[in-house]
Amino acid sequence: MSILNKLLKGVKSLTRVLVIEDDPIIGEMLILYLSEENFEVQRVESAREGRVALSAFDPDILLLDLMLPDASGIELCSDFRQLTAIPIIVISMKPSVTVRIQAISSGADDFLVKPFSMQELKVRMDAVLRRMSNPAITKPLAIQSVESQTVGVLQQQGLSLDLERRTIVLDGEHIETTFSEYEIMKLFYQYPNRVFSREELINAVRGIDSFINDRAIDVHVTNLRRKLEKNPKEPQFIKTVWGVGYKFIKA
Incomplete structure (x- = not known):
């Protein structure tokens, strides 16, 4: 060609x-x-x-x-x-x-x-x-303002996110994710220790005018744990906050 x-x-x-x-x-x-x-x-x-x-x-x-x-x-x-x-x-x-x-x-x-x-x-x-x-289109203004200042690669705990290439690397190994999984992980990663409700995660992934439910968010989180955690049944990165949602633990 x-x-x-x-x-x-x-x-x-x-x-x-x-x-x-x-x-x-x-x-x-x-x-x-x-x-x-x-x-x-x-x-x-x-x-x-x-x-x-x-x-x-x-x-x-x-x-x-x-x-x-x-x-x-x-x-x-x-x-x-x-x-x-x-x-x-x-x-x-x-x-x-x-x-x-x-x-x-x-x-x-x-x-x-x-x-x-x-x-x-x-x-x-x-x-x-x-x-x-435009992944930031449906996020709250407070989130958008912080995210707009974040460029390049985020790193911690052997886990890194390349925001430009939309890739996740864990201990030197590239982790394959879906579009939705990556958006959820990016939000967790940029706001460690913050508890996100399922509704907030739905809005971050899809936008308020697109169909997705709580169960779909749970599936995405389960898939992320399977890909990122040494023991998905006892997660160290992504914790469940019962009755509320999920949070990413920063060491």
């Missing part, structure tokens, strides 16, 4: 949406609606095609159906999360809490049950994209 082509590839006039959906009716509805809303949309029907499109199409956001002909949507979500930090919204016929928890635990940023309102989908897409482009 020439340098000119690379530069042109890097310029995105429209937000790119990759839709992995094998149902032709739902797939076409998504293409029509999102195209009218000024998104650039590519739809594929299988996990294999989705992996190719993730690299070739270079999307800004992914809509992932859980029922695919050649792979488990949950496993595919987990695979994609290892490859990219873009927002992933799962769409599924299965409304059960168990499936929602599995999807979020695998790296999804949001979950919609079919049939759903296209307007609601658009709102949720805008919310996760807004959070990705």
Whole structure:
């Protein structure tokens, strides 16, 4: 690929949406609606095609159906999360809490049950994209003012956060996290020993106009403990404050 082509590839006039959906009716509805809303949309029907499109199409956001002909949507979500930090919204016929928890635990940023309102989908897409482009948008002014003064790398207790690269390193090892997990950990890290309610964490991760509940926050915290703590059942970093929420312990 020439340098000119690379530069042109890097310029995105429209937000790119990759839709992995094998149902032709739902797939076409998504293409029509999102195209009218000024998104650039590519739809594929299988996990294999989705992996190719993730690299070739270079999307800004992914809509992932859980029922695919050649792979488990949950496993595919987990695979994609290892490859990219873009927002992933799962769409599924299965409304059960168990499936929602599995999807979020695998790296999804949001979950919609079919049939759903296209307007609601658009709102949720805008919310996760807004959070990705401006993580401080829904935080209290006191938090924003402190965060605006924080640049580079935060370090303590063998744990470091690179704010520019959005990475976490523990004892020299890079820790893979979802977008939501990183946002929660960054908030903890910048305000050690402060107790955050679940509602505050919800607002920090999503924004007050996007769907997420207390249970989803608990799942994210559980995943962070699994990745960061030597013994997740007896956490040293992220402590539960019963009846209130969570706090990060600074030594």
